[in-house]
Amino acid sequence: MVLSVAIAGCSSGTQKPEQQAQQKKETVIRYNLGAQPETIDPALNSAVDGANVILHTFEGLVNLDEHQQPVPGVAEKWEVSNDGLVWTFHLRKNAKWSDGQPVTAKDFAYAWKRALDPATGAEYAYQLYYIKNGQAFNEGKATADDLGIKVVDDYTIEVTLEAPTPYILQIFAFPTLFPVRQDIVEKYGDKWAQQADTYIGNGAFKVSEMVYQDHITMVKNENYWNKDAIKPDKLIFTEMTDESTMLASYENGEVDVIDNMPSEEISRLQNDPNSGFVLGANLGTYYIDFNNQKPPFNNPLVRKAFSLAIDRKAIVENVTKGGQLPADAFVGPGFPDADPTKQFHDVQGPFYDATKANVEEAKKALAEAGYPDGKGFPKVTYLYNEGQGHQNIAQALQEMWKQNLGVEVELASQEWQVFQETRRRGDYDIARDGWLADYTDPMTMLDLFTSNSGNNNAQYKNPEYDALIDKAKKTNNEAERMQAMHDAQQLLLGQDWAVAPLYFYTDPYCVKPGLKGVIADPLGFKRFHFAYWENQ
Numbered sequence: 001m002v003l004s005v006a007i008a009g010c011s012s013g014t015q016k017p018e019q020q021a022q023q024k025k026e027t028v029i030r031y032n033l034g035a036q037p038e039t040i041d042p043a044l045n046s047a048v049d050g051a052n053v054i055l056h057t058f059e060g061l062v063n064l065d066e067h068q069q070p071v072p073g074v075a076e077k078w079e080v081s082n083d084g085l086v087w088t089f090h091l092r093k094n095a096k097w098s099d100g101q102p103v104t105a106k107d108f109a110y111a112w113k114r115a116l117d118p119a120t121g122a123e124y125a126y127q128l129y130y131i132k133n134g135q136a137f138n139e140g141k142a143t144a145d146d147l148g149i150k151v152v153d154d155y156t157i158e159v160t161l162e163a164p165t166p167y168i169l170q171i172f173a174f175p176t177l178f179p180v181r182q183d184i185v186e187k188y189g190d191k192w193a194q195q196a197d198t199y200i201g202n203g204a205f206k207v208s209e210m211v212y213q214d215h216i217t218m219v220k221n222e223n224y225w226n227k228d229a230i231k232p233d234k235l236i237f238t239e240m241t242d243e244s245t246m247l248a249s250y251e252n253g254e255v256d257v258i259d260n261m262p263s264e265e266i267s268r269l270q271n272d273p274n275s276g277f278v279l280g281a282n283l284g285t286y287y288i289d290f291n292n293q294k295p296p297f298n299n300p301l302v303r304k305a306f307s308l309a310i311d312r313k314a315i316v317e318n319v320t321k322g323g324q325l326p327a328d329a330f331v332g333p334g335f336p337d338a339d340p341t342k343q344f345h346d347v348q349g350p351f352y353d354a355t356k357a358n359v360e361e362a363k364k365a366l367a368e369a370g371y372p373d374g375k376g377f378p379k380v381t382y383l384y385n386e387g388q389g390h391q392n393i394a395q396a397l398q399e400m401w402k403q404n405l406g407v408e409v410e411l412a413s414q415e416w417q418v419f420q421e422t423r424r425r426g427d428y429d430i431a432r433d434g435w436l437a438d439y440t441d442p443m444t445m446l447d448l449f450t451s452n453s454g455n456n457n458a459q460y461k462n463p464e465y466d467a468l469i470d471k472a473k474k475t476n477n478e479a480e481r482m483q484a485m486h487d488a489q490q491l492l493l494g495q496d497w498a499v500a501p502l503y504f505y506t507d508p509y510c511v512k513p514g515l516k517g518v519i520a521d522p523l524g525f526k527r528f529h530f531a532y533w534e535n536q
Contacts, residue, residue, distance in 0.1 A: 025536055026233045029515065029528050031257040032246050033237040035385075035416035036213045041193040042178040043115040046123040046455055047420070048436060048524045051175050055525055056218055056235060057098075057201035058178040061089050061108065061157075062169050066519050068440055070169035074103055074179070074202065074225075084164030084476075089172075091155040096223040097181060098206040105157035107179035107202075113137075113144050114185070115176055123424070123454030124176040126447060127438070130168060130473070132160040139452070163474040170439035178202075204230045204529050213239055231517060231532040241416070243388050250510055257518060257526060259509035263321040263389060266508055276515075279323050280507035283334045283522045284436035285445070287327070288382075288397075288500040289458040291426055296369070296378055300497050305366035306430070307500035309404040310397065311357040315502060319392050322508045326354035327501035330489060334522065335442045338482040344442045348486050351493045359404045366405055374406030381410045384432040385419040393502070394432070426459045433457055436505065436524035442485050443472065449492055449499075460498040465491045 037050035042058055045051055061075040075089040095103040112131065115122045116138045129135040132148025148160030161168065171177065184192050184200050192198045196207045204227070205218035218235040220227060238255055240246050247261045261269065269277035290297040290306065297303055312326035325332070328350035335344040352358065363373070371377045382397060384390040394411050401407050409430070414422060423431045435455075437444045447453060447469050451461045465488050472484035492498050509526075511518055514534045519527035 028234045029232050030236045030255045032255050035241050036239050038417045042175045043122045054175045056205045057203040059203045060178045062173040064173045085161050087159045089157050094225045097202050098221050100223050103202050104154040105151045109149050109151050110182045111180045127176045167439050167441040256512040266321050276510045276513050280520045281522050282505035282507040284505040286434045286502045289431045289433045293459040299369050301365045301369035303497035305362045308358040308362035312354045319396050323506045324503040327503050328354035330501050331442050331445045332504035338479040377407050380429040381412050382430045383412050383428045385416045386413050423457045458499050
């Protein structure tokens with residue numbers, strides 16, 4: 001900007017086109033990310049906030065377009081064997097890291113082996129179990145050399161799968177499978193993803209500034225292979241967690257996009273044509289984790305009682321007010337069944353009446369568990385991460401369990417990063433949770449609860465469930481695959497009551513009028529690669 005002013009001051013007469021281009025206003029988009037991400041390391045991240053940063057600063061072999069369809073990313077083309085097991089990806093030779101070094105097949109192989117290495121502790125390691133011997137390596141039963149990953153040359157990588165997988169290209173577009181630089185990771189260790197100058201990515205943007213619990217600034221990556229198609233010059237992701245503060249900042253013009261706001265303000269925003277409010281769709285479920293390994297919630301009758309005592313309709317109508325649907329299953333609408341004209345959710349049907357609490361059955365289950373009318377029930381705590389919305393839900397649940405079961409439940413909140421670790425360790429009684437789909441297949445909702453899943457916060461363990469999920473991942477028959485997943489969900493909710501789904505997500509967000517091209521996908525991500533200001 002200083003340079004362009006100097007040129008303008010020295011020139012006399014009509015400016016040349018290149019001078020006019022230099023003076024073009026910088027395109028800046030400000031989005032409130034929410035809490036400071038626990039990590040933005042592609043292998044270690046398991047949250048939407050971190051993924052929103054990673055999706056702008058890294059790129060996988062495959063991208064997903066605005067319709068969630070796979071399109072070329074670092075791989076400009078690929079082919080698959082007739083049996084669906086061997087995928088060969090050909091990398092574009094002009095793909096570079098943000099420091100100008102070429103992106104090679106070795107970078108992908110290193111990243112995948114690192115994510116699968118049990119020493120890394122990647123919660124999403126199971127997303128690479130589709131690769132031959134991926135699970136065996138992660139469980140210490142095979143070596144890295146046994147993996148179905150072959151670097152043919154610098155720009156060709158061959159991947160052998162355990163079984164044909166219809167949604168595998170969506171997996172290759174997932175952040176855990178993005179490449180990372182071995183030299184950077186080994187030189188800086190855990191700190192490589194904590195400071196701007198060592199956070200080397202291969203995506204459309206590069207991080208220029210990180211201010212802890214305040215903001216992350218990204219600028220266009222001049223070394224990105226498709227940089228000319230990228231619209232914004234700069235992205236600023238702020239880190240406000242209070243819903244009222246977010247909305248005030250948006251309405252004061254301090255941020256351009258928010259995807260959280262006080263529930264009591266949603267009606268006003270919906271009715272204001274100038275608010276930029278959008279009620280989008282999300283594939284995912286807000287739910288309650290019961291600690292399946294810790295008394296008293298190691299008893300399925302207790303879990304059943306607490307789940308049936310919830311009036312889910314009252315929560316979405318009186319508390320969240322964002323158009324959410326009361327959840328009568330864990331897999332919600334939007335996922336196809338074996339017959340793609342039918343939805344998985346509709347084929348299986350509900351597990352309980354989500355429009356009201358079933359107090360009679362809830363009390364019966366609690367009495368069978370040894371706590372008639374809540375008598376003798378131990379002290380338990382419901383844990384949630386800070387935020388007015390989560391607090392409002394917690395208070396509603398607390399009142400329902402008191403009125404319908406005669407049980408006193410204490411409430412406790414923690415800062416987001418602390419909460420994630422507490423929940424991951426299973427150091428809780430009951431905890432808030434939520435899951436947004438990673439791809440558009442029911443498997444993304446159900447393999448979450450396998451015994452070896454790093455995201456199984458409910459600590460649910462059922463060998464029969466694991467076997468059904470494994471069967472669904474390895475069968476070539478689509479009808480059998482879907483039936484195995486239906487059977488698994490029947491165990492999860494119909495028999496074991498492992499978790500208590502509350503509602504199916506919607507995506508209420510606000511975008512400043514005049515900002516075009518923002519992609520809000522049903523997986524919960526906001527993408528700004530092609531966003532621009534109208535009339536700028």
